[in-house]
Amino acid sequence: xxxxxxxxxxxxxxxxxxxxxxxxxxxxxxxxxxxxxxxxxxxxxxxxxxxxxxxxxxxxxxxxxxxxxxxxxxxxxxxxxxxxxxxxxxxxxxxxxxxxxxxxxxxxxxxxxxxxxxxxxxxxxxxxxxxxxxxxxxxxxxxxxxxxxxxxxxxxxxxxxxxxxxxxxxxxxxxxxxxxxxxxxxxxxxxxxxxxxxxxxxxxxxxxxxxxxxxxxxxxxxxxxxxxxxxxxxxxxxxxxxxxxxxxxxxxxxxxxxxxxxxxxxxxxxxxxxxxxxxxxxxxxxxxxxxxxxxxxxxxxxxxxxxxxxxxxxxxxxxxxxxxxxxxxxxxxxxxxxxxxxxxxxxxxxxxxxxxxxxxxxxxxxxxxxxxxxxxxxxxxxxxxxxxxxxxxxxxxxxxxxxxxxxxxxxxxxxxxxxxxxxxxxxxxxxxxxxxxxxxxxxxxxxxxxxxxxxxxxxxxxxxxxxxxxxxxxxxxxxxxxxxxxxxxxxxxxxxxxxxxxxxxxxxxxxxxxxxxxxxxxxxxxxxxxxxxxxxxxxxxxxxxxxxxxxxxxxxxx
Amino acid sequence: xxxxxxxxxxxxxxxxxxxxxxxxxxxxxxxxxxxxxxxxxxxxxxxxxxxxxxxxxxxxxxxxxxxxxxxxxxxxxxxxxxxxxxxxxxxxxxxxxxxxxxxxxxxxxxxxxxxxxxxxxxxxxxxxxxxxxxxxxxxxxxxxxxxxxxxxxxxxxxxxxxxxxxxxxxxxxxxxxxxxxxxxxxxxxxxxxxxxxxxxxxxxxxxxxxxxxxxxxxxxxxxxxxxxxxxxxxxxxxxxxxxxxxxxxxxxxxxxxxxxxxxxxxxxxxxxxxxxxxxxxxxxxxx
Numbered sequence: 001x002x003x004x005x006x007x008x009x010x011x012x013x014x015x016x017x018x019x020x021x022x023x024x025x026x027x028x029x030x031x032x033x034x035x036x037x038x039x040x041x042x043x044x045x046x047x048x049x050x051x052x053x054x055x056x057x058x059x060x061x062x063x064x065x066x067x068x069x070x071x072x073x074x075x076x077x078x079x080x081x082x083x084x085x086x087x088x089x090x091x092x093x094x095x096x097x098x099x100x101x102x103x104x105x106x107x108x109x110x111x112x113x114x115x116x117x118x119x120x121x122x123x124x125x126x127x128x129x130x131x132x133x134x135x136x137x138x139x140x141x142x143x144x145x146x147x148x149x150x151x152x153x154x155x156x157x158x159x160x161x162x163x164x165x166x167x168x169x170x171x172x173x174x175x176x177x178x179x180x181x182x183x184x185x186x187x188x189x190x191x192x193x194x195x196x197x198x199x200x201x202x203x204x205x206x207x208x209x210x211x212x213x214x215x216x217x218x219x220x221x222x223x224x225x226x227x228x229x230x231x232x233x234x235x236x237x238x239x240x241x242x243x244x245x246x247x248x249x250x251x252x253x254x255x256x257x258x259x260x261x262x263x264x265x266x267x268x269x270x271x272x273x274x275x276x277x278x279x280x281x282x283x284x285x286x287x288x289x290x291x292x293x294x295x296x297x298x299x300x301x302x303x304x305x306x307x308x309x310x311x312x313x314x315x316x317x318x319x320x321x322x323x324x325x326x327x328x329x330x331x332x333x334x335x336x337x338x339x340x341x342x343x344x345x346x347x348x349x350x351x352x353x354x355x356x357x358x359x360x361x362x363x364x365x366x367x368x369x370x371x372x373x374x375x376x377x378x379x380x381x382x383x384x385x386x387x388x389x390x391x392x393x394x395x396x397x398x399x400x401x402x403x404x405x406x407x408x409x410x411x412x413x414x415x416x417x418x419x420x421x422x423x424x425x426x427x428x429x430x431x432x433x434x435x436x437x438x439x440x441x442x443x444x445x446x447x448x449x450x451x452x453x454x455x456x457x458x459x460x461x462x463x464x465x466x467x468x469x470x471x472x473x474x475x476x477x478x479x480x481x482x483x484x485x486x487x488x489x490x491x492x493x494x495x496x497x498x499x500x501x502x503x504x505x506x507x508x509x510x511x512x513x514x515x516x517x518x519x520x521x522x523x524x525x526x527x528x529x530x531x532x533x534x535x536x537x538x539x540x541x542x543x544x545x546x547x548x549x550x551x552x553x554x555x556x557x558x
Numbered sequence: 559x560x561x562x563x564x565x566x567x568x569x570x571x572x573x574x575x576x577x578x579x580x581x582x583x584x585x586x587x588x589x590x591x592x593x594x595x596x597x598x599x600x601x602x603x604x605x606x607x608x609x610x611x612x613x614x615x616x617x618x619x620x621x622x623x624x625x626x627x628x629x630x631x632x633x634x635x636x637x638x639x640x641x642x643x644x645x646x647x648x649x650x651x652x653x654x655x656x657x658x659x660x661x662x663x664x665x666x667x668x669x670x671x672x673x674x675x676x677x678x679x680x681x682x683x684x685x686x687x688x689x690x691x692x693x694x695x696x697x698x699x700x701x702x703x704x705x706x707x708x709x710x711x712x713x714x715x716x717x718x719x720x721x722x723x724x725x726x727x728x729x730x731x732x733x734x735x736x737x738x739x740x741x742x743x744x745x746x747x748x749x750x751x752x753x754x755x756x757x758x759x760x761x762x763x764x765x766x767x768x769x770x771x772x773x774x775x776x777x778x779x780x781x782x783x784x785x786x787x788x789x790x791x792x793x794x795x796x797x798x799x800x801x802x803x804x805x806x807x808x809x810x811x812x813x814x815x816x817x818x819x820x821x822x823x824x825x826x827x828x829x830x831x832x833x834x835x836x837x838x839x840x841x842x843x844x845x
Contacts, residue, residue, distance in 0.1 A: 028845065029845075032844075032845035036844070036845070148845075149845050152844070152845040153845065192843060193843065194839055194840070194842040194843050195842055195843075196842055200842070204835060204838060204839055207830070207834070207835045207838070208830065208832065208835045209830070210830045212638070212825040212828065213634065213637060213638060213825065215630075215634065232838075233816045233817065234816055234817055234819075234820075235817070235831070235834060236817070237637045237638070237815055237817055237825070239633070239637060239667075241630070241663075242659050242660065242662070242663035243659060245627065245630070245659075245660075246627070246630040246633075246659070246660050246663070247630075249623060249624065249627040249630030249631050249634070249660075250630040250631065250633050250634040250637075251634060252623070252631055252634065253603070253621060253623075253630060253631025253632060253633060253634025253635045253637075253638070254634035254635065254637050254638040254825070255634070255638075256621055256631065256634070256635060257601075257634065257635040257638035257639045257642070257824070257825070257826065258638055258639065258824065258825060258826025258827075259634075259637070259638035259825035259826060261634070261638075275624060275627075276624065276627070279623055279624050279627075283621075283623070369839060369840065369843070372839055374832055374835075377829070377830050377832075381826060403639075403826050404598070404601050404619040404635075404639065404642055405598070405599070405639055405641065405642060405824060405826075406826060408598055409598075410597060410598065410617065410618065410619050410620070411619045411620075412613075412614075412619065412620040412622075413620065413621055413622065414614075414620065414622040415606070415622055415623050415624055416622065422620060423569070423614050423620075424572075424611065424614055424622075
């Protein structure tokens with residue numbers, strides 16, 4: 001077989017299979033095998049909302065340099081189910097090499113006796129491991145590394161199963177023995193790097209930011225973050241709520257009692273929480289709200305990606321009060337912004353949002369440990385005294401925040417309009433002062449808002465604009481184009497916007513990329529920064545932008 | 559401890575003169591003072607309604623949140639600081655209507671709190687509509703042909719769900735209500751006290767006199783017998799008062815949290831441990 005990609009320094013591999021077939025296990029084994037062999041890797045997946053059957057796929061990019069974006073081109077397609085080829089037909093190109101079971105693929109493809117060999121080991125369940133072994137040998141992953149990954153994955157299932165998996169892996173390696181191998185240059189420094197996904201990056205950042213409590217209701221694509229934090233049971237209390245309404249109210253209770261708290265959800269789940277977003281605003285109790293966006297409205301496409309809920313987050317909850325919204329693009333930013341979200345929430349006593357999406361939540365890649373930067377811990381709680389007043393009026397709108405049991409004052413919070421002591425009031429003069437108090441926090445929030453990041457020259461002619469998870473495809477496309485007249489501007493704080501935002505955009509030919517139909521950030525930029533974005537490239541079919549798509553669209557503009 | 563320690567003389571009480579809520583407020587103050595629970599160790603959690611205003615009239619920490627949601631923040635408060643005494647004060651609309659789902663699941667969680675529900679069988683604050691506990695044929699401006707639904711029976715629901723303490727009191731009898739609330743406060747785990755409370759403005763049917771004539775105290779009742787408790791709680795005319803059911807042996811929500819197994823400190827006292835986070839990060843260098 002001629003592997004046309006064998007001398008490239010970067011190969012895109014796609015695994016296609018059915019839900020319940022163990023494709024996720026293979027993805028993990030391959031990803032870790034590549035990484036531990038010294039390759040830069042990134043993986044992103046698309047899957048159907050089904051427990052069994054349906055077609056899913058994972059893309060793994062293997063490279064000599066850091067990679068992190070989704071591409072549409074496929075160098076090697078490993079079909080683990082008969083339906084995979086049909087499902088992935090748009091991502092098969094003339095130079096794509098297809099590998100699959102000899103019974104499932106035609107003569108142009110590389111048909112291999114996966115199933116037959118699997119039967120020899122103990123049944124069709126081993127097909128995937130045989131395929132993974134063949135792929136790892138093709139990519140010159142040392143057998144010892146591959147076996148270490150198998151052990152890590154299967155040792156908990158008992159020695160007998162592990163041995164069968166190792167045998168299956170060996171059979172896979174045998175298959176590829178005589179093939180011309182892929183010659184991607186290995187980077188030994190990758191071996192000591194970390195391999196993370198977007199959900200873990202937010203989870204780790206939340207822990208570093210002080211998260212002690214999370215209540216949530218399972219909902220794709222926020223569930224992996226919930227699982228990650230539930231596992232940290234000696235550091236964080238996780239409580240699965242009966243519904244999202246309870247979840248945010250519970251987190252606000254824990255926060256009131258002094259535990260930095262969060263919730264994790266997605267669009268429709270967050271819709272149920274919006275009542276309590278207003279409560280957070282009114283009682284000035286901090287909370288971090290993670291929204292893993294997926295296409296709506298209503299149930300939409302549960303397992304796909306979107307950026308449709310910026311408006312929902314921005315305008316959620318009755319009444320007027322300050323809030324902040326972050327949307328990380330890179331995993332290292334997800335780590336840092338999650339800490340920042342907790343710090344800001346505690347400092348300003350407000351709800352702070354982290355907008356992620358299915359693509360980012362499931363996106364894996366390797367990065368140096370030092371890229372995950374810890375922010376200095378800060379303390380915002382005060383010890384209360386006898387005449388403590390929770391809503392004492394102050395010049396910046398922030399009242400010293402006490403918690404029950406810390407000091408001898410009483411902490412009174414009320415969803416009704418309240419006086420400085422926290423008790424119900426209908427004093428309309430005081431009402432106005434309280435509204436101003438809650439809203440004026442926005443002035444200082446603006447002063448510490450993160451500016452967008454500009455890649456390229458300040459005086460570039462054309463500016464690609466993106467936010468959140470579109471970072472990687474846009475950045476890679478911008479880098480590939482390598483034009484002095486082209487810049488890329490990425491927003492990771494969407495609200496409030498940095499006061500100089502207009503300066504970055506004014507006088508430029510601007511093209512914004514968003515995974516929604518409205519151009520929600522474009523609209524916000526017009527409203528808040530007074531800048532009209534000239535062209536919108538909008539994608540809302542549930543898939544992320546690919547690098548190639550961005551490249552094509554830029555060519556049309558320039 | 560004198561009950562006056564809970565007084566808030568400056569409070570502007572919004573209840574109608576003669577409201578059943580006054581009896582409950584008094585009984586709660588007496589029960590708290592009997593048990594020497596200090597205001598700074600007490601958190602009163604409530605939602606919206608006339609009952610939900612009680613925390614503004616009694617000295618303690620207060621979380622007066624959203625309509626129907628009070629049990630959720632109460633759960634969060636106990637999760638973050640199990641040493642606090644948490645009393646959730648709600649009305650029948652707040653707890654059994656808007657908050658029905660939270661009511662069910664807080665019982666299942668067995669959070670160590672006392673749930674007082676002022677049950678006047680009518681919506682007071684919104685001026686006289688039916689509540690989940692309104693009796694059949696009760697006419698209101700919205701239920702123009704009278705209520706036709708089966709009244710919600712919180713006691714049988716709570717017993718069915720395995721609540722560890724289920725009682726009913728009557729606001730017109732402060733002394734007995736004080737004793738029942740005291741037992742509820744002493745109970746480890748979730749404790750429900752449904753309290754019949756006349757609304758003198760919007761419920762002209764279920765008045766002080768009506769409750770007096772239609773209630774009696776349980777006698778010779780074994781509160782550890784769940785089936786019997788269920789039967790007694792199903793009685794609707796007259797209505798028994800007292801402790802229907804108690805199971806002292808149930809593990810609470812907080813006792814199930816592993817975060818407190820080796821460290822009893824409330825969560826606000828715990829610093830971030832950067833080493834723990836770094837360890838988790840470094841664990842992602844190998845599969």
